[in-house]
Amino acid sequence: MRRRMRSVRARATLAATLVVAVALVAAGAAVLLALRSSLIDQADTEADSVARNAASALSNGFAYNDLDLPDGDENPVEVLDRKGRPVAVGEDVEGMSLSASASDRLNSVANDDAGDTDEGVADEEDPLGAGDIADETWYGEGTATVEGEKDDYRFAGVDVVTKGGVPLTVYAGAPLSGEKDAVGTALTAMLIGLPLLLVTVGGMTYLVTRRALRPVEGIRAEMAAITASEDLSRRVPEPATHDEIARLARTTNETLAALETSVERQRAFVADASHELRSPIASLRTQLEVGAAHPELLDVEGAVEDTVRLQRLAADLLLLARLDAGERPADARFDLAELVGEETAQRSGDRIAASVTAEPVEVAGSRRQLARVLGNLLDNAQRHTRSSVAVTVRRAGKQAVVEVGDDGAGVPPAERERIFERFVRLDEARTRDEGGAGLGLAIARDVAVRHGGSLTVRETPTGGALFELRLPAV
Structure with a gap:
């Protein structure tokens, strides 16, 4: 169990760490992409501004040598003619190498005297005139060599026509070193922080899970102690919380209760059964021993009565055992009024007769078990009545109702539930000859419930006992 609990903690920790790791990697990648895109946009804006300043000067008639181009370390600038030859270069700029798309664009422009471009900077429908600057800007990446050092740049290209009608293209770059530094710094911080964060998350998850499962270990230890001691009166500790573990502890205690x-009831049942069986067996043995020694003194009738009592008690105990084992009643359909008539007719000999008022009503279940219920109720009523027993069978909505009443002393209100317990006999019915073993009503209720x-039992208008049996009608 300990290994399983540790395994639960380990699995919870691993799962939480993996989820956080995946989330952080995805979030980190999104942040890096967003940061790089933002820095590239800034570089594009910077390069476009420098290129358009130079193009504006050319469109206003400035000569190539008079252009105020920025320092190459900050923004390298190069002005190309239609042949791709540089006519003006920024200070300290030793060379610029554009990306493949930029080179293709330059070649396309050089081969088109009308000034159209594949990027639509100057197209056929709206050619640039003298002193005009293209509205659109081309963006791309490349490298520039400044003072012998080569670095990556983001370039912006703008087409312009001088006042003299010379078409030119101005390329200006913005350094990507800042973007690389920023992305590199962020990536380094993530690579350092991610493991630390995952260790923290894993540790916290392990500690929290361990603390959350501590009451479970207490429940397990107490259950192990209960199993070892076989003391079912002990209970597991209930946490002072309202979570699932507290509900588990309460349910466990309810199950133990x-x-x-059930165990106490079983023990009492065995003890009472042993006590009830001992009396008829002892009586029968005594009579047989006396008969063996003095045949003329053998009480055959008494021996038969003890044997019959013993047989009935064994049958009752067997039925209760089957009911406790969860035996399901049969699913037969029959007329309850007819069954009541049969059971009443069987007891119309030398006992007090019962009057029956019945209307047909069908029920489903075990005919044999329900016959036992009716027989027990009739035997009980005839045992305690003074003059008459009344039986009624009727339908009440979706239920079949059987009422068995007598005009005896009745059942005191305080005893009306107790009489359905096993081996219970009221004071006036303590003798075994009169009261039986105290199992009839217990069997009757168990069968009815199943x-x-x-x-239930209540009082008749004459003060006797009125037992009411209710069953689902078909």
């Missing part, structure tokens, strides 16, 4: 009740019904 139910198990304790058929989806109920069995």
Whole structure:
């Protein structure tokens, strides 16, 4: 169990770390791309401004030598004619190498005397006139050599026609060293910070998970102690929280309480059954021993009665065992009024007769078990009545109702639930000859409940006991 708990903590830590790692890598990549795009836009704006300043001077008639071009370290500038030959170069600029797309554009312009370009800087429909500057700007990357050092730049190209009608192209660059430094710094910070952050997230997740699972370890340890001691009265600790673990602890304690009740009930059942079986067996043994020694004194009738009582008690115990084991009732359909009539007719001998008022109503279930319920109710009523027993069968909505009433002493309100417990006999029915073993009503209620019904007792108008059996009607 400890290894499993550690495994849970490890899996939770690993999962959290992986999720955070993926999220941080994705976020870092997005930040780097956004940063690079922003810095390139700034470089484009800077290069475009320098190129247009030079183009503006050329369109206003400045000579090549009179152009005020910026220092090559900051913004290298080169002015090319239609043949691609430089006619003006910025200070300290030793050479500029444009990207492949820029070279293709330059070649296309050189071969087109009308001044059109593949980028649409000056097209056929709107050619540039003398002193005009193209509205559009071409952007690209390349390298420039300044004072013997080669570096990467972002270039902007602008077409211009001088006042003398000479078409030129001005290329101005903005350095990408700042962009590289910024992206490199951000990437270095991420590479350093990401592992530290992942270690922090993993550690915090492990500690939090460990603390969250600590009550589970307490529950496990207590359950192990309960199993070892077989003491079902013990309970697991309940955290003072309202989370899933607290609910687990409460449910575990409820399960332990139910198990304790079941075990105690089983122990009491075994003890009571042993006690009830001992009396008829002892009586039967005594009679048989006396009969063996003195055959003329053998009480055959008493031996038969003890044997019958023992047989009935064994049958009751067997039925209760099957009910406790969860035996499902059969799914047969039959007329409950007819079954009541049959059970009443079987008890019309020397006992007090029962009057039956019944209307046909069908129920589903075990005919044998429900016959046992009706028989127990009729036996109980005839045992305690003074003069008569009344049985009624009727339909009440979606339920079939059987009422068995007598005119005896009735059941005190405080005892109306207790009489359905096993091996319970009220004071006036303590003798085994009169009260039986105290299993009949317990069996009757168990069978009724397992058929989806109920069995209750209340008082008749004459003060006797009225047992009401309710079952789902078909």
